[in-house]
Amino acid sequence: MDQRGFVQLLDPEGDHVDSVTGPDGVTYSVGFTDDEYRGLYQDMVTVRRLDAEGVALQRQGELGLWASLLGQEAAQVGSGRALRPQDMAFPTYREHGVLYCRGIDPIMPFGLFRGVDQGGWDPNEFKFNQYTIVIGAQTLHATGYAMGVTMEGRTGTPDGEAVIAYFGDGASSQGEVNESFVWSGVFNAPIVFFCQNNQYAISAAAERQTRVPLYQRAGGYGFPGVRVDGNDVLASYAVTRAALDHARGGQGPILIEAYTYRMGAHTSSDDPTRYRIASEVEAWKAKDPISRLKAFLVKQRIAGDDFFAQVEDDAKKAALDLRERVLAMPDPQPVELFDNVYPTGSPDLDAQRRRFRDYRASFDD
Template identity: 70%
Template sequence: MRVSNDGSADLVQLLTPEGERRKHPDYRCDLDDAAIRDLYRDLVLTRRIDTEATALQRQGELGIWASLLGQEAAQIGSGRALRPQDHAFPTYREHGVAWCRGVDPLRLLGLFRGVDQGGWDPRETNFHLYTIVIGAQTLHATGYAMGIQRDGAVGTGDADRDAAVIAYFGDGATSQGDVNEAFIWASVLNAPVVFFCQNNQWAISEPIERQSRIPLYQRAMGFGFPGVQVDGNDVLACHAVATAALQRAREGQGPTLVEAFTYRMGAHTTSDDPTR
Protein backbone atom coordinates (compact mmCIF):
# COMPACT_ATOMS: atom_id res chain seq x y z
CA MET A 1 0.00 0.00 0.00
CA ARG A 2 1.41 3.37 -1.01
CA VAL A 3 1.30 5.92 1.80
CA SER A 4 1.60 9.68 1.36
CA ASN A 5 3.38 12.09 3.69
CA ASP A 6 0.24 12.73 5.73
CA GLY A 7 -0.19 9.01 6.37
CA SER A 8 -3.09 8.47 3.98
CA ALA A 9 -3.04 6.02 1.11
CA ASP A 10 -3.91 7.04 -2.42
CA LEU A 11 -7.39 6.23 -3.69
CA VAL A 12 -6.91 3.28 -6.01
CA GLN A 13 -8.35 3.94 -9.47
CA LEU A 14 -7.75 2.05 -12.69
CA LEU A 15 -10.46 3.90 -14.61
CA THR A 16 -11.03 7.64 -14.78
CA PRO A 17 -14.59 8.98 -14.41
CA GLU A 18 -14.52 9.34 -18.20
CA GLY A 19 -13.76 5.64 -18.63
CA GLU A 20 -10.10 5.97 -19.59
CA ARG A 21 -7.59 3.44 -18.26
CA ARG A 22 -5.29 4.71 -15.52
CA LYS A 23 -2.10 3.10 -14.21
CA HIS A 24 -1.49 2.58 -10.50
CA PRO A 25 1.92 1.81 -8.98
CA ASP A 26 0.63 -0.99 -6.74
CA TYR A 27 -2.38 -2.46 -8.51
CA ARG A 28 -3.13 -3.42 -12.07
CA CYS A 29 -5.86 -5.17 -13.99
CA ASP A 30 -4.64 -8.51 -15.33
CA LEU A 31 -7.96 -9.49 -16.91
CA ASP A 32 -8.23 -10.23 -20.61
CA ASP A 33 -10.86 -8.67 -22.86
CA ALA A 34 -13.30 -11.55 -22.42
CA ALA A 35 -13.11 -11.34 -18.63
CA ILE A 36 -13.68 -7.58 -18.71
CA ARG A 37 -16.74 -8.08 -20.91
CA ASP A 38 -17.99 -10.64 -18.39
CA LEU A 39 -17.65 -8.05 -15.62
CA TYR A 40 -19.71 -5.60 -17.65
CA ARG A 41 -22.32 -8.29 -18.26
CA ASP A 42 -22.47 -8.96 -14.51
CA LEU A 43 -22.93 -5.25 -13.82
CA VAL A 44 -25.82 -4.97 -16.27
CA LEU A 45 -27.57 -8.13 -15.11
CA THR A 46 -27.19 -7.26 -11.43
CA ARG A 47 -28.69 -3.82 -11.97
CA ARG A 48 -31.53 -5.38 -13.95
CA ILE A 49 -32.26 -7.82 -11.13
CA ASP A 50 -32.27 -4.92 -8.69
CA THR A 51 -34.60 -2.85 -10.87
CA GLU A 52 -37.07 -5.72 -11.25
CA ALA A 53 -37.01 -6.53 -7.54
CA THR A 54 -37.69 -2.89 -6.66
CA ALA A 55 -40.65 -2.91 -9.06
CA LEU A 56 -41.97 -6.14 -7.52
CA GLN A 57 -41.86 -4.59 -4.07
CA ARG A 58 -43.76 -1.53 -5.29
CA GLN A 59 -46.40 -3.90 -6.66
CA GLY A 60 -46.76 -5.59 -3.29
CA GLU A 61 -45.04 -8.83 -4.31
CA LEU A 62 -42.13 -8.37 -1.88
CA GLY A 63 -42.30 -7.21 1.70
CA ILE A 64 -39.16 -5.09 1.36
CA TRP A 65 -36.11 -4.73 -0.86
CA ALA A 66 -32.64 -3.35 -0.11
CA SER A 67 -31.39 -1.88 -3.36
CA LEU A 68 -27.74 -2.06 -4.39
CA LEU A 69 -28.14 0.73 -6.96
CA GLY A 70 -24.78 2.49 -7.25
CA GLN A 71 -22.79 -0.28 -5.56
CA GLU A 72 -22.67 -2.78 -8.42
CA ALA A 73 -18.99 -2.21 -9.27
CA ALA A 74 -17.81 -2.76 -5.70
CA GLN A 75 -19.76 -6.00 -5.41
CA ILE A 76 -19.05 -7.46 -8.83
CA GLY A 77 -15.37 -6.50 -8.76
CA SER A 78 -14.78 -8.09 -5.37
CA GLY A 79 -17.16 -10.99 -5.96
CA ARG A 80 -15.34 -12.08 -9.10
CA ALA A 81 -12.02 -11.99 -7.22
CA LEU A 82 -13.18 -14.88 -5.05
CA ARG A 83 -12.08 -18.45 -5.74
CA PRO A 84 -14.51 -21.37 -5.35
CA GLN A 85 -13.04 -22.35 -1.97
CA ASP A 86 -13.29 -18.82 -0.54
CA HIS A 87 -16.26 -17.95 1.66
CA ALA A 88 -18.27 -14.71 1.65
CA PHE A 89 -20.32 -13.26 4.51
CA PRO A 90 -22.79 -10.64 3.24
CA THR A 91 -25.17 -8.08 4.71
CA TYR A 92 -28.67 -7.90 3.20
CA ARG A 93 -27.59 -5.85 0.17
CA GLU A 94 -24.94 -8.02 -1.52
CA HIS A 95 -27.10 -9.14 -4.43
CA GLY A 96 -24.17 -8.67 -6.81
CA VAL A 97 -21.92 -10.95 -4.76
CA ALA A 98 -24.76 -13.47 -4.55
CA TRP A 99 -24.90 -13.43 -8.35
CA CYS A 100 -21.15 -14.00 -8.56
CA ARG A 101 -21.40 -16.96 -6.19
CA GLY A 102 -24.15 -18.63 -8.18
CA VAL A 103 -27.15 -17.92 -5.94
CA ASP A 104 -30.35 -18.00 -8.00
CA PRO A 105 -31.99 -14.53 -7.92
CA LEU A 106 -35.31 -16.28 -7.28
CA ARG A 107 -33.94 -17.40 -3.92
CA LEU A 108 -33.27 -13.76 -3.07
CA LEU A 109 -36.83 -12.85 -3.99
CA GLY A 110 -38.22 -15.66 -1.85
CA LEU A 111 -36.28 -14.33 1.11
CA PHE A 112 -37.60 -10.78 0.71
CA ARG A 113 -41.11 -12.06 -0.01
CA GLY A 114 -41.08 -13.88 3.30
CA VAL A 115 -41.73 -17.36 1.93
CA ASP A 116 -38.19 -18.69 2.40
CA GLN A 117 -36.65 -18.59 5.85
CA GLY A 118 -33.09 -19.23 4.75
CA GLY A 119 -32.80 -18.57 1.06
CA TRP A 120 -30.03 -20.98 0.07
CA ASP A 121 -27.57 -23.52 1.43
CA PRO A 122 -24.26 -21.72 2.15
CA ARG A 123 -22.37 -24.99 1.69
CA GLU A 124 -23.33 -25.10 -1.98
CA THR A 125 -21.93 -21.70 -2.92
CA ASN A 126 -19.67 -20.68 -0.01
CA PHE A 127 -21.95 -17.66 0.30
CA HIS A 128 -23.40 -17.23 3.76
CA LEU A 129 -27.01 -16.31 4.44
CA TYR A 130 -27.92 -12.63 4.52
CA THR A 131 -27.27 -11.06 7.92
CA ILE A 132 -29.85 -8.55 9.11
CA VAL A 133 -28.14 -7.63 12.39
CA ILE A 134 -25.77 -4.81 11.49
CA GLY A 135 -22.13 -5.86 11.66
CA ALA A 136 -22.71 -9.32 13.13
CA GLN A 137 -21.40 -11.04 9.99
CA THR A 138 -17.89 -9.66 10.57
CA LEU A 139 -17.59 -11.83 13.67
CA HIS A 140 -19.04 -14.81 11.81
CA ALA A 141 -16.48 -14.27 9.05
CA THR A 142 -13.59 -13.91 11.47
CA GLY A 143 -14.58 -17.08 13.30
CA TYR A 144 -14.88 -18.99 10.04
CA ALA A 145 -11.48 -17.66 8.96
CA MET A 146 -9.96 -18.86 12.23
CA GLY A 147 -11.49 -22.26 11.51
CA ILE A 148 -10.01 -22.71 8.04
CA GLN A 149 -6.70 -21.44 9.41
CA ARG A 150 -6.71 -24.25 11.97
CA ASP A 151 -7.79 -26.73 9.32
CA GLY A 152 -4.56 -26.02 7.46
CA ALA A 153 -6.27 -24.41 4.46
CA VAL A 154 -4.11 -21.28 4.58
CA GLY A 155 -0.53 -20.66 3.54
CA THR A 156 0.17 -24.07 2.01
CA GLY A 157 1.12 -22.75 -1.41
CA ASP A 158 -1.58 -24.90 -3.01
CA ALA A 159 -3.80 -22.58 -5.07
CA ASP A 160 -6.62 -25.14 -5.05
CA ARG A 161 -6.56 -25.50 -1.27
CA ASP A 162 -5.61 -22.15 0.26
CA ALA A 163 -8.76 -20.20 1.12
CA ALA A 164 -9.76 -16.78 2.36
CA VAL A 165 -12.87 -15.19 3.81
CA ILE A 166 -14.46 -11.86 2.92
CA ALA A 167 -16.91 -9.95 5.11
CA TYR A 168 -19.10 -7.24 3.59
CA PHE A 169 -20.49 -4.34 5.57
CA GLY A 170 -21.34 -0.67 5.21
CA ASP A 171 -19.94 2.51 6.66
CA GLY A 172 -22.62 2.57 9.35
CA ALA A 173 -21.53 -0.83 10.63
CA THR A 174 -18.07 0.51 11.47
CA SER A 175 -19.69 2.19 14.49
CA GLN A 176 -20.84 -1.19 15.82
CA GLY A 177 -18.95 -2.99 18.54
CA ASP A 178 -19.10 -6.31 16.67
CA VAL A 179 -17.07 -4.90 13.79
CA ASN A 180 -14.35 -3.51 16.02
CA GLU A 181 -14.28 -6.75 18.00
CA ALA A 182 -13.84 -8.66 14.74
CA PHE A 183 -10.95 -6.36 13.81
CA ILE A 184 -9.22 -7.17 17.11
CA TRP A 185 -9.66 -10.93 16.83
CA ALA A 186 -8.59 -11.00 13.19
CA SER A 187 -5.51 -8.91 13.88
CA VAL A 188 -4.32 -10.73 16.99
CA LEU A 189 -4.88 -14.18 15.47
CA ASN A 190 -3.81 -13.21 11.93
CA ALA A 191 -7.06 -14.54 10.53
CA PRO A 192 -7.30 -14.87 6.71
CA VAL A 193 -10.19 -12.44 6.33
CA VAL A 194 -10.80 -9.39 4.14
CA PHE A 195 -13.07 -6.74 5.62
CA PHE A 196 -14.79 -5.13 2.64
CA CYS A 197 -16.54 -1.91 3.64
CA GLN A 198 -18.82 -0.34 1.06
CA ASN A 199 -18.80 3.28 2.16
CA ASN A 200 -21.90 4.60 0.43
CA GLN A 201 -21.82 7.79 2.56
CA TRP A 202 -24.99 7.08 4.52
CA ALA A 203 -25.96 4.90 7.48
CA ILE A 204 -29.69 4.98 6.74
CA SER A 205 -29.98 8.77 7.23
CA GLU A 206 -26.74 9.47 9.11
CA PRO A 207 -23.97 10.97 6.93
CA ILE A 208 -20.44 9.63 7.13
CA GLU A 209 -19.20 12.97 8.49
CA ARG A 210 -21.02 12.21 11.76
CA GLN A 211 -19.45 8.78 12.09
CA SER A 212 -15.74 9.24 11.51
CA ARG A 213 -13.20 12.05 11.62
CA ILE A 214 -10.81 10.11 9.38
CA PRO A 215 -11.23 7.98 6.25
CA LEU A 216 -12.50 4.58 7.32
CA TYR A 217 -9.63 2.58 5.82
CA GLN A 218 -7.18 4.39 8.10
CA ARG A 219 -8.78 2.74 11.12
CA ALA A 220 -7.03 -0.49 10.15
CA MET A 221 -3.70 1.01 11.18
CA GLY A 222 -4.86 1.19 14.80
CA PHE A 223 -5.68 -2.53 14.77
CA GLY A 224 -2.37 -3.51 13.22
CA PHE A 225 -3.26 -4.52 9.68
CA PRO A 226 -3.31 -2.77 6.29
CA GLY A 227 -6.13 -0.64 4.96
CA VAL A 228 -6.69 0.56 1.43
CA GLN A 229 -9.26 2.85 -0.16
CA VAL A 230 -10.52 2.02 -3.64
CA ASP A 231 -12.88 3.77 -6.02
CA GLY A 232 -16.04 1.77 -5.43
CA ASN A 233 -17.42 2.77 -8.83
CA ASP A 234 -14.37 1.36 -10.64
CA VAL A 235 -14.99 -2.34 -11.19
CA LEU A 236 -11.44 -2.98 -12.39
CA ALA A 237 -9.88 -1.32 -9.34
CA CYS A 238 -12.24 -3.15 -6.98
CA HIS A 239 -11.30 -6.44 -8.62
CA ALA A 240 -7.57 -5.70 -8.41
CA VAL A 241 -7.63 -4.58 -4.78
CA ALA A 242 -9.85 -7.46 -3.66
CA THR A 243 -7.68 -9.95 -5.55
CA ALA A 244 -4.55 -8.69 -3.78
CA ALA A 245 -6.19 -8.63 -0.34
CA LEU A 246 -7.64 -12.12 -0.74
CA GLN A 247 -4.33 -13.52 -1.94
CA ARG A 248 -2.59 -11.94 1.02
CA ALA A 249 -5.07 -13.69 3.31
CA ARG A 250 -4.67 -17.04 1.54
CA GLU A 251 -0.90 -16.82 1.99
CA GLY A 252 -1.32 -16.45 5.74
CA GLN A 253 -0.45 -12.77 5.96
CA GLY A 254 -3.60 -11.84 7.82
CA PRO A 255 -6.51 -9.42 7.44
CA THR A 256 -6.97 -6.34 5.26
CA LEU A 257 -9.56 -3.58 5.43
CA VAL A 258 -10.80 -2.41 2.03
CA GLU A 259 -12.90 0.74 1.91
CA ALA A 260 -14.79 0.93 -1.37
CA PHE A 261 -15.75 4.59 -1.67
CA THR A 262 -19.09 4.63 -3.45
CA TYR A 263 -22.58 6.12 -3.34
CA ARG A 264 -26.03 4.84 -2.48
CA MET A 265 -28.24 6.11 -5.28
CA GLY A 266 -31.54 5.20 -3.68
CA ALA A 267 -33.20 4.95 -0.28
CA HIS A 268 -31.81 2.68 2.42
CA THR A 269 -34.60 0.24 1.59
CA THR A 270 -37.94 0.49 -0.17
CA SER A 271 -39.50 1.10 3.25
CA ASP A 272 -37.51 4.31 3.79
CA ASP A 273 -38.24 7.80 2.49
CA PRO A 274 -35.05 9.93 2.39
CA THR A 275 -37.05 13.05 1.52
CA ARG A 276 -38.55 13.22 5.03
Protein backbone atom coordinates (compact mmCIF):
# COMPACT_ATOMS: atom_id res chain seq x y z
CA MET A 1 0.00 0.00 0.00
CA ASP A 2 1.24 3.47 -0.92
CA GLN A 3 2.58 5.28 2.15
CA ARG A 4 2.76 8.85 0.79
CA GLY A 5 1.47 11.40 3.24
CA PHE A 6 2.82 9.57 6.27
CA VAL A 7 3.19 11.88 9.30
CA GLN A 8 5.67 10.45 11.79
CA LEU A 9 7.43 11.95 14.81
CA LEU A 10 8.78 8.75 16.35
CA ASP A 11 10.24 5.96 14.23
CA PRO A 12 10.32 2.24 15.11
CA GLU A 13 13.83 2.60 16.59
CA GLY A 14 12.65 5.27 19.01
CA ASP A 15 14.34 8.17 17.22
CA HIS A 16 12.37 11.40 17.47
CA VAL A 17 12.05 14.60 15.46
CA ASP A 18 10.73 17.78 17.03
CA SER A 19 8.35 18.60 14.20
CA VAL A 20 7.35 17.51 10.71
CA THR A 21 5.35 19.21 7.99
CA GLY A 22 2.75 16.96 6.46
CA PRO A 23 1.68 16.92 2.81
CA ASP A 24 -1.26 19.08 3.89
CA GLY A 25 1.18 21.88 4.74
CA VAL A 26 0.50 21.64 8.49
CA THR A 27 3.46 21.41 10.86
CA TYR A 28 2.93 18.79 13.55
CA SER A 29 4.74 18.63 16.89
CA VAL A 30 4.20 17.86 20.55
CA GLY A 31 5.39 19.70 23.63
CA PHE A 32 5.15 17.06 26.32
CA THR A 33 6.86 17.09 29.69
CA ASP A 34 8.79 14.03 30.82
CA ASP A 35 5.87 13.07 33.04
CA GLU A 36 3.51 13.25 30.07
CA TYR A 37 5.78 11.04 27.96
CA ARG A 38 5.87 8.52 30.79
CA GLY A 39 2.10 8.79 31.14
CA LEU A 40 1.55 7.88 27.49
CA TYR A 41 3.73 4.81 27.93
CA GLN A 42 1.83 3.77 31.05
CA ASP A 43 -1.48 4.28 29.24
CA MET A 44 -0.48 2.01 26.38
CA VAL A 45 0.96 -0.73 28.58
CA THR A 46 -2.11 -0.73 30.81
CA VAL A 47 -4.53 -0.73 27.89
CA ARG A 48 -2.68 -3.64 26.25
CA ARG A 49 -2.70 -5.65 29.47
CA LEU A 50 -6.42 -5.07 30.05
CA ASP A 51 -7.11 -6.02 26.45
CA ALA A 52 -5.13 -9.25 26.87
CA GLU A 53 -7.32 -10.04 29.87
CA GLY A 54 -10.35 -9.66 27.64
CA VAL A 55 -8.94 -12.21 25.19
CA ALA A 56 -8.13 -14.62 28.02
CA LEU A 57 -11.58 -14.29 29.59
CA GLN A 58 -13.26 -15.01 26.28
CA ARG A 59 -11.11 -18.08 25.68
CA GLN A 60 -12.09 -19.32 29.14
CA GLY A 61 -15.79 -18.97 28.36
CA GLU A 62 -16.38 -15.88 30.49
CA LEU A 63 -17.18 -13.55 27.58
CA GLY A 64 -19.29 -14.22 24.52
CA LEU A 65 -16.96 -12.21 22.28
CA TRP A 66 -13.99 -9.88 22.47
CA ALA A 67 -12.57 -7.46 19.89
CA SER A 68 -8.89 -6.96 20.63
CA LEU A 69 -6.98 -3.74 19.97
CA LEU A 70 -3.54 -5.38 20.07
CA GLY A 71 -1.18 -3.30 17.93
CA GLN A 72 -3.44 -0.26 17.80
CA GLU A 73 -2.62 1.20 21.22
CA ALA A 74 -0.76 4.24 19.88
CA ALA A 75 -3.57 5.28 17.53
CA GLN A 76 -6.13 4.99 20.31
CA VAL A 77 -4.19 6.46 23.22
CA GLY A 78 -2.69 9.22 21.07
CA SER A 79 -6.04 10.30 19.67
CA GLY A 80 -7.83 9.74 22.97
CA ARG A 81 -5.45 12.00 24.88
CA ALA A 82 -5.77 14.65 22.15
CA LEU A 83 -9.47 15.09 22.93
CA ARG A 84 -10.43 18.08 25.01
CA PRO A 85 -13.01 17.60 27.82
CA GLN A 86 -15.84 19.12 25.76
CA ASP A 87 -15.23 16.95 22.67
CA MET A 88 -17.55 14.04 21.90
CA ALA A 89 -16.34 10.63 20.69
CA PHE A 90 -18.27 7.96 18.81
CA PRO A 91 -16.51 4.57 18.97
CA THR A 92 -16.85 1.22 17.26
CA TYR A 93 -16.60 -1.88 19.48
CA ARG A 94 -12.78 -1.84 19.66
CA GLU A 95 -11.94 1.57 21.14
CA HIS A 96 -10.98 0.27 24.58
CA GLY A 97 -7.97 2.60 24.63
CA VAL A 98 -10.02 5.70 23.91
CA LEU A 99 -12.56 4.60 26.53
CA TYR A 100 -9.72 4.33 29.05
CA CYS A 101 -8.47 7.82 28.15
CA ARG A 102 -11.96 9.27 28.70
CA GLY A 103 -11.84 8.13 32.32
CA ILE A 104 -14.39 5.33 32.02
CA ASP A 105 -14.03 2.29 34.24
CA PRO A 106 -12.47 -0.34 31.91
CA ILE A 107 -14.92 -2.96 33.17
CA MET A 108 -17.77 -1.26 31.31
CA PRO A 109 -17.32 -2.94 27.90
CA PHE A 110 -16.91 -6.29 29.63
CA GLY A 111 -20.52 -6.13 30.75
CA LEU A 112 -21.51 -5.75 27.11
CA PHE A 113 -19.40 -8.65 25.86
CA ARG A 114 -20.44 -10.84 28.79
CA GLY A 115 -24.10 -10.18 28.06
CA VAL A 116 -24.76 -8.57 31.43
CA ASP A 117 -25.70 -5.13 30.14
CA GLN A 118 -25.42 -2.91 27.08
CA GLY A 119 -22.35 -0.96 28.14
CA GLY A 120 -23.44 0.90 31.21
CA TRP A 121 -21.65 4.26 31.02
CA ASP A 122 -23.32 7.64 30.57
CA PRO A 123 -22.29 9.07 27.15
CA ASN A 124 -23.10 12.62 28.25
CA GLU A 125 -21.01 12.40 31.40
CA PHE A 126 -17.90 11.02 29.71
CA LYS A 127 -18.44 12.53 26.24
CA PHE A 128 -18.02 9.03 24.84
CA ASN A 129 -20.92 7.30 23.13
CA GLN A 130 -21.87 3.66 23.65
CA TYR A 131 -20.04 1.03 21.57
CA THR A 132 -21.60 0.52 18.15
CA ILE A 133 -21.67 -3.04 16.83
CA VAL A 134 -23.26 -2.24 13.45
CA ILE A 135 -20.32 -1.51 11.14
CA GLY A 136 -20.09 2.19 10.28
CA ALA A 137 -23.38 3.27 11.87
CA GLN A 138 -21.61 5.42 14.48
CA THR A 139 -20.32 7.77 11.77
CA LEU A 140 -23.87 8.82 10.96
CA HIS A 141 -24.65 9.24 14.66
CA ALA A 142 -21.53 11.38 14.99
CA THR A 143 -22.40 13.45 11.93
CA GLY A 144 -25.87 14.25 13.25
CA TYR A 145 -24.41 15.17 16.62
CA ALA A 146 -21.79 17.39 14.98
CA MET A 147 -24.43 19.15 12.90
CA GLY A 148 -26.29 19.83 16.14
CA VAL A 149 -23.14 21.29 17.69
CA THR A 150 -22.98 23.79 14.81
CA MET A 151 -26.68 24.64 15.04
CA GLU A 152 -26.27 25.39 18.74
CA GLY A 153 -23.35 27.73 18.05
CA ARG A 154 -20.72 25.69 19.88
CA THR A 155 -18.01 26.09 17.21
CA GLY A 156 -15.84 28.86 15.85
CA THR A 157 -13.78 29.50 18.98
CA PRO A 158 -10.72 27.82 20.54
CA ASP A 159 -12.91 26.47 23.34
CA GLY A 160 -15.57 25.18 20.96
CA GLU A 161 -16.70 21.57 20.70
CA ALA A 162 -15.51 19.02 18.16
CA VAL A 163 -16.65 15.48 17.42
CA ILE A 164 -14.56 12.44 16.53
CA ALA A 165 -15.88 9.29 14.87
CA TYR A 166 -13.81 6.10 14.91
CA PHE A 167 -14.07 3.40 12.28
CA GLY A 168 -11.89 0.87 10.49
CA ASP A 169 -10.68 0.44 6.94
CA GLY A 170 -13.41 -2.13 6.32
CA ALA A 171 -16.11 0.27 7.43
CA SER A 172 -14.86 2.79 4.87
CA SER A 173 -16.55 0.59 2.24
CA GLN A 174 -19.91 0.89 3.99
CA GLY A 175 -22.67 3.17 2.73
CA GLU A 176 -23.16 4.76 6.13
CA VAL A 177 -19.60 6.06 6.21
CA ASN A 178 -19.83 7.54 2.74
CA GLU A 179 -23.18 9.13 3.57
CA SER A 180 -21.66 10.68 6.68
CA PHE A 181 -18.84 12.12 4.53
CA VAL A 182 -21.42 13.70 2.21
CA TRP A 183 -23.51 15.25 4.97
CA SER A 184 -20.52 16.44 6.99
CA GLY A 185 -18.92 18.04 3.98
CA VAL A 186 -22.08 19.78 2.79
CA PHE A 187 -23.00 21.08 6.25
CA ASN A 188 -19.41 21.88 7.30
CA ALA A 189 -19.81 19.76 10.43
CA PRO A 190 -17.13 20.02 13.15
CA ILE A 191 -16.13 16.36 12.94
CA VAL A 192 -12.91 14.37 12.69
CA PHE A 193 -13.24 11.01 10.97
CA PHE A 194 -10.57 8.78 12.51
CA CYS A 195 -10.00 5.68 10.39
CA GLN A 196 -7.79 3.05 11.99
CA ASN A 197 -6.48 1.28 8.92
CA ASN A 198 -5.33 -1.94 10.54
CA GLN A 199 -4.92 -3.52 7.08
CA TYR A 200 -7.79 -6.00 7.27
CA ALA A 201 -11.58 -5.77 7.21
CA ILE A 202 -12.01 -9.09 8.99
CA SER A 203 -10.37 -11.19 6.25
CA ALA A 204 -10.26 -8.72 3.34
CA ALA A 205 -6.96 -6.89 2.92
CA ALA A 206 -6.99 -3.12 2.43
CA GLU A 207 -5.89 -3.37 -1.20
CA ARG A 208 -9.10 -5.30 -1.90
CA GLN A 209 -11.10 -2.27 -0.77
CA THR A 210 -9.38 0.73 -2.32
CA ARG A 211 -7.00 1.63 -5.14
CA VAL A 212 -5.83 4.81 -3.41
CA PRO A 213 -4.78 5.53 0.19
CA LEU A 214 -7.90 5.94 2.27
CA TYR A 215 -7.10 9.47 3.41
CA GLN A 216 -7.21 10.66 -0.21
CA ARG A 217 -10.91 9.83 -0.38
CA ALA A 218 -11.66 12.94 1.66
CA GLY A 219 -10.91 15.18 -1.32
CA GLY A 220 -13.88 13.79 -3.22
CA TYR A 221 -16.17 14.99 -0.44
CA GLY A 222 -14.66 18.45 -0.23
CA PHE A 223 -12.57 18.27 2.93
CA PRO A 224 -8.94 17.48 3.76
CA GLY A 225 -7.42 14.15 4.67
CA VAL A 226 -4.10 13.19 6.26
CA ARG A 227 -2.31 9.92 6.92
CA VAL A 228 -0.44 9.39 10.17
CA ASP A 229 1.77 6.60 11.44
CA GLY A 230 -0.79 4.91 13.68
CA ASN A 231 1.96 3.11 15.59
CA ASP A 232 3.47 6.44 16.63
CA VAL A 233 1.64 7.73 19.69
CA LEU A 234 3.22 11.18 19.41
CA ALA A 235 2.20 11.72 15.80
CA SER A 236 -1.25 10.27 16.48
CA TYR A 237 -1.70 12.84 19.24
CA ALA A 238 -0.34 15.76 17.21
CA VAL A 239 -2.39 15.06 14.09
CA THR A 240 -5.59 14.42 16.03
CA ARG A 241 -5.22 17.55 18.17
CA ALA A 242 -4.66 19.68 15.07
CA ALA A 243 -7.64 18.08 13.31
CA LEU A 244 -9.92 18.62 16.29
CA ASP A 245 -8.87 22.25 16.53
CA HIS A 246 -9.51 22.59 12.78
CA ALA A 247 -13.04 21.25 13.28
CA ARG A 248 -13.86 23.20 16.44
CA GLY A 249 -12.70 26.38 14.74
CA GLY A 250 -15.51 26.08 12.22
CA GLN A 251 -13.36 24.87 9.31
CA GLY A 252 -15.38 21.71 8.78
CA PRO A 253 -14.59 17.99 8.75
CA ILE A 254 -11.27 16.25 8.24
CA LEU A 255 -10.31 12.61 7.70
CA ILE A 256 -7.38 10.98 9.50
CA GLU A 257 -6.10 7.64 8.31
CA ALA A 258 -4.07 6.07 11.13
CA TYR A 259 -1.88 3.54 9.33
CA THR A 260 -1.49 0.69 11.80
CA TYR A 261 -1.86 -3.07 12.09
CA ARG A 262 -4.16 -5.48 13.88
CA MET A 263 -1.73 -7.92 15.50
CA GLY A 264 -4.44 -10.29 16.66
CA ALA A 265 -7.71 -11.58 15.30
CA HIS A 266 -10.54 -9.34 14.13
CA THR A 267 -12.54 -10.71 17.06
CA SER A 268 -12.24 -13.83 19.16
CA SER A 269 -14.36 -15.61 16.52
CA ASP A 270 -11.76 -15.04 13.80
CA ASP A 271 -8.72 -17.07 12.69
CA PRO A 272 -6.28 -14.64 11.02
CA THR A 273 -3.87 -17.43 9.99
CA ARG A 274 -6.33 -18.30 7.23
CA TYR A 275 -5.80 -15.04 5.35
CA ARG A 276 -2.39 -13.60 6.27
CA ILE A 277 1.13 -14.96 6.52
CA ALA A 278 3.32 -15.12 9.61
CA SER A 279 6.15 -13.08 8.05
CA GLU A 280 3.81 -10.11 7.64
CA VAL A 281 2.91 -10.21 11.32
CA GLU A 282 6.58 -10.45 12.27
CA ALA A 283 7.43 -7.44 10.12
CA TRP A 284 4.81 -5.37 11.94
CA LYS A 285 6.04 -6.54 15.34
CA ALA A 286 9.21 -4.57 14.61
CA LYS A 287 7.02 -1.44 14.44
CA ASP A 288 5.33 -2.12 17.78
CA PRO A 289 3.97 1.13 19.27
CA ILE A 290 4.92 0.36 22.86
CA SER A 291 8.44 -0.83 22.06
CA ARG A 292 9.26 2.30 20.08
CA LEU A 293 8.08 4.66 22.84
CA LYS A 294 10.08 2.63 25.37
CA ALA A 295 13.16 2.97 23.16
CA PHE A 296 12.59 6.73 23.01
CA LEU A 297 12.24 7.00 26.79
CA VAL A 298 15.49 5.08 27.27
CA LYS A 299 17.42 7.05 24.65
CA GLN A 300 16.25 10.36 26.10
CA ARG A 301 16.91 9.15 29.66
CA ILE A 302 13.35 9.93 30.60
CA ALA A 303 12.72 6.54 32.22
CA GLY A 304 14.70 3.59 33.51
CA ASP A 305 14.29 -0.01 34.58
CA ASP A 306 12.53 0.85 37.84
CA PHE A 307 9.85 2.82 36.00
CA PHE A 308 9.24 0.11 33.42
CA ALA A 309 9.02 -2.59 36.08
CA GLN A 310 6.55 -0.51 38.09
CA VAL A 311 4.37 0.09 35.04
CA GLU A 312 4.27 -3.63 34.28
CA ASP A 313 3.43 -4.43 37.89
CA ASP A 314 0.65 -1.83 38.03
CA ALA A 315 -0.81 -3.09 34.75
CA LYS A 316 -0.78 -6.66 36.02
CA LYS A 317 -2.60 -5.61 39.20
CA ALA A 318 -5.17 -3.67 37.18
CA ALA A 319 -5.80 -6.74 35.01
CA LEU A 320 -6.20 -8.99 38.05
CA ASP A 321 -8.66 -6.55 39.60
CA LEU A 322 -10.56 -6.41 36.32
CA ARG A 323 -10.74 -10.20 36.10
CA GLU A 324 -12.07 -10.53 39.63
CA ARG A 325 -14.76 -7.93 39.00
CA VAL A 326 -15.81 -9.50 35.71
CA LEU A 327 -16.17 -12.92 37.32
CA ALA A 328 -18.23 -11.35 40.12
CA MET A 329 -20.75 -9.85 37.71
CA PRO A 330 -24.22 -11.24 38.47
CA ASP A 331 -25.95 -13.15 35.70
CA PRO A 332 -28.97 -11.13 34.57
CA GLN A 333 -32.43 -12.67 34.60
CA PRO A 334 -33.95 -13.06 31.11
CA VAL A 335 -36.93 -10.87 31.99
CA GLU A 336 -34.52 -7.95 32.61
CA LEU A 337 -34.34 -7.67 28.83
CA PHE A 338 -37.36 -5.36 29.10
CA ASP A 339 -35.83 -3.04 31.70
CA ASN A 340 -34.33 0.32 30.73
CA VAL A 341 -36.01 0.43 27.33
CA TYR A 342 -38.20 3.44 28.10
CA PRO A 343 -37.44 5.83 30.98
CA THR A 344 -41.10 5.97 32.14
CA GLY A 345 -42.30 2.58 30.95
CA SER A 346 -44.71 1.60 28.19
CA PRO A 347 -48.05 -0.29 28.21
CA ASP A 348 -46.99 -2.23 25.12
CA LEU A 349 -43.70 -3.15 26.71
CA ASP A 350 -45.48 -4.20 29.93
CA ALA A 351 -47.71 -6.51 27.88
CA GLN A 352 -44.68 -8.02 26.17
CA ARG A 353 -43.04 -8.57 29.52
CA ARG A 354 -46.11 -10.38 30.87
CA ARG A 355 -46.27 -12.63 27.81
CA PHE A 356 -42.58 -13.43 28.13
CA ARG A 357 -42.96 -14.27 31.84
CA ASP A 358 -45.91 -16.54 31.05
CA TYR A 359 -43.90 -18.25 28.33
CA ARG A 360 -40.97 -18.85 30.68
CA ALA A 361 -43.31 -20.08 33.43
CA SER A 362 -44.83 -22.63 31.03
CA PHE A 363 -41.57 -24.60 31.18
CA ASP A 364 -41.68 -24.80 34.97
CA ASP A 365 -44.58 -27.25 34.78
